[in-house]
Amino acid sequence: MTADLAIVAPAAAPVPPAPSLAVRAQSLGLVFDADGQRTVALDNVTLDIARGSFVSLIGPSGCGKTTLLRAIADLERPTSGTLVVNGTTPERARRDRAYGYVFQAPALYPWRTVERNVMLPLEIMAMKPAERRARAARYLDLVGLGEFRRRFPWQLSGGMQQRVSIARALSFEPSLLLMDEPFGALDEITRDGLNLHLHELWRRTGMTVVFVTHSIPEAVYLSTGIVVMSPRPGKVTEVIAVDLPAARDLDVRETPAFLAVAHRVRTALRAGHSYD
Amino acid sequence: MRHHVLPVVVVLAAVVVLWYAAAVWLNYDTAQNLADDGASRWDIVAATMQQDRPLLPAPHQIAGELIDSTLFRPLASPKSLLYHAGVTAAAAALGFGFALVLGVLLAVGIVHVRTLDRSLMLWIIASQTVPVLAIAPMVVVVLGNIGLTGTLPKALIAGYLSFFPITTGMVTGLRAPDPMQRDLMRTYCANGVQVFTRLRWPASMAFLFPSLKVAATLSLVGAIVAELPTGAQAGLGARLLTGSYYGQTLQIWAALFAAAILALLAVAVIDLAQRALVRRRGGRL
Numbered sequence: 001m002t003a004d005l006a007i008v009a010p011a012a013a014p015v016p017p018a019p020s021l022a023v024r025a026q027s028l029g030l031v032f033d034a035d036g037q038r039t040v041a042l043d044n045v046t047l048d049i050a051r052g053s054f055v056s057l058i059g060p061s062g063c064g065k066t067t068l069l070r071a072i073a074d075l076e077r078p079t080s081g082t083l084v085v086n087g088t089t090p091e092r093a094r095r096d097r098a099y100g101y102v103f104q105a106p107a108l109y110p111w112r113t114v115e116r117n118v119m120l121p122l123e124i125m126a127m128k129p130a131e132r133r134a135r136a137a138r139y140l141d142l143v144g145l146g147e148f149r150r151r152f153p154w155q156l157s158g159g160m161q162q163r164v165s166i167a168r169a170l171s172f173e174p175s176l177l178l179m180d181e182p183f184g185a186l187d188e189i190t191r192d193g194l195n196l197h198l199h200e201l202w203r204r205t206g207m208t209v210v211f212v213t214h215s216i217p218e219a220v221y222l223s224t225g226i227v228v229m230s231p232r233p234g235k236v237t238e239v240i241a242v243d244l245p246a247a248r249d250l251d252v253r254e255t256p257a258f259l260a261v262a263h264r265v266r267t268a269l270r271a272g273h274s275y276d
Numbered sequence: 277m278r279h280h281v282l283p284v285v286v287v288l289a290a291v292v293v294l295w296y297a298a299a300v301w302l303n304y305d306t307a308q309n310l311a312d313d314g315a316s317r318w319d320i321v322a323a324t325m326q327q328d329r330p331l332l333p334a335p336h337q338i339a340g341e342l343i344d345s346t347l348f349r350p351l352a353s354p355k356s357l358l359y360h361a362g363v364t365a366a367a368a369a370l371g372f373g374f375a376l377v378l379g380v381l382l383a384v385g386i387v388h389v390r391t392l393d394r395s396l397m398l399w400i401i402a403s404q405t406v407p408v409l410a411i412a413p414m415v416v417v418v419l420g421n422i423g424l425t426g427t428l429p430k431a432l433i434a435g436y437l438s439f440f441p442i443t444t445g446m447v448t449g450l451r452a453p454d455p456m457q458r459d460l461m462r463t464y465c466a467n468g469v470q471v472f473t474r475l476r477w478p479a480s481m482a483f484l485f486p487s488l489k490v491a492a493t494l495s496l497v498g499a500i501v502a503e504l505p506t507g508a509q510a511g512l513g514a515r516l517l518t519g520s521y522y523g524q525t526l527q528i529w530a531a532l533f534a535a536a537i538l539a540l541l542a543v544a545v546i547d548l549a550q551r552a553l554v555r556r557r558g559g560r561l
Contacts, residue, residue, distance in 0.1 A: 107459075
């Protein structure tokens with residue numbers, strides 16, 4: 001196991017956040033209480049995510065991986081334990097606009113052009129118009145959609161729309177990128193292309209990425225570390241480091257080293273899942 | 277639009293034919309009574325379409341009355357239908373403006389303030405169950421007593437009748453953004469005004485325009501109804517009233533058609549505004 005990702009044993013006293021950590025969760029619990037129905041979405045989750053790493057959360061439906069991501073984003077409130085994001089509380093991190101969030105669907109506003117969708121967070125953050133346009137152009141070029149900036153979202157394919165939403169999340173240059181199954185609704189060929197793209201993007205920017213996925217190959221291909229989770233109650237069963245070269249192309253998926261990691265992830269998933 | 281012309285013409289022709297048949301049928305008895313003894317059946321049928329005060333005027337009579345009372349009367353004269361239509365249209369337009377402001381403000385309050393959501397909607401629905409025919413005379417008379425006459429009382433009735441579809445449409449529209457679109461705003465730490473101007477308001481436009489079309493026709497109905505109870509001197513409602521006093525069926529029907537044409541014009545204007553917005557949004561609302 002590498003040093004950039006490790007399970008930290010629950011400490012007796014809250015440990016001051018280490019500056020090298022993007023996210024630190026300690027004994028995190030989150031219980032939904034709706035109409036007398038108690039659902040334990042997260043149970044005693046302890047996890048460190050180092051700055052600059054690419055960490056995937058993988059597990060079957062209901063294992064709390066999306067809930068964990070949403071808690072990091074301050075879209076859900078943990079009911080117990082501590083959660084530190086960028087050295088501060090999730091709410092403070094959100095107010096500091098420390099993270100960009102990419103949802104399962106592109107969530108573009110259909111009445112805005114592609115360019116104006118990317119400029120939306122910049123408008124809200126009161127950036128000057130000239131700077132907004134420059135940023136939008138830069139990040140649309142980065143995801144390869146520069147020439148589509150005057151189009152409307154519904155004029156683009158699903159994969160292109162999701163790339164726009166990635167450009168939108170990158171436009172204000174957050175240090176942390178949270179992605180909730182961003183490619184889940186796309187076909188495999190589009191998905192491969194976007195994985196390649198995202199991997200290069202991460203290598204170039206050096207940002208921290210937390211990535212929720214269902215797909216083992218996707219997780220292994222993209223990640224420096226994989227967090228395997230199991231459902232009812234949602235908890236972390238294993239953290240697997242990915243010892244693959246940082247520069248990867250899609251062919252790495254055929255190598256023995258890749259298959260060995262994939263096998264470990266599959267075994268961990270099976271151990272945590274009782275098929276009930 | 278062009279390929280829809282033929283069906284429209286066919287339906288119109290069918291209506292006109294049926295109308296003539298109905299006019300002959302309804303006016304036959306009076307025509308027979310007025311006819312000379314020697315009049316043939318065909319003379320009587322022809323007479324059913326030429327009466328001064330027919331039970332049901334034939335289409336060409338209504339068209340003639342419409343043309344005569346719009347094109348061949350001075351605009352300021354009380355005999356000009358354009359003058360009366362203008363009076364009613366002014367009241368309806370002002371009332372529509374009231375309804376737009378009130379309807380949108382109520383919707384914004386209902387969507388943003390939980391207590392208003394619980395308390396206000398009930399009263400708004402209750403307000404719409406009160407027959408406007410019962411309220412209109414009271415409003416007009418009370419306002420008349422404090423010196424408010426003319427357009428304003430009529431506009432208030434028109435607005436009272438037409439704010440409801442705007443409120444309900446806008447409440448739905450302002451709540452239309454899905455959880456993901458709202459969460460997105462939360463991740464940006466957007467404030468309430470930003471969420472409103474950049475998400476809720478633009479999302480509500482698809483619901484606003486259909487409501488506006490309903491509201492425009494309702495405000496015309498409101499303005500006309502408000503002209504009835506006090507025996508107003510001017511307006512399409514006044515034309516309907518005097519027409520029925522003196523049995524001037526031609527005048528009544530011409531006023532009815534004028535009201536229908538006004539409503540079509542109002543809806544067309546709103547449609548133009550909608551098209552302009554759709555064009556700015558690249559072809560979709």
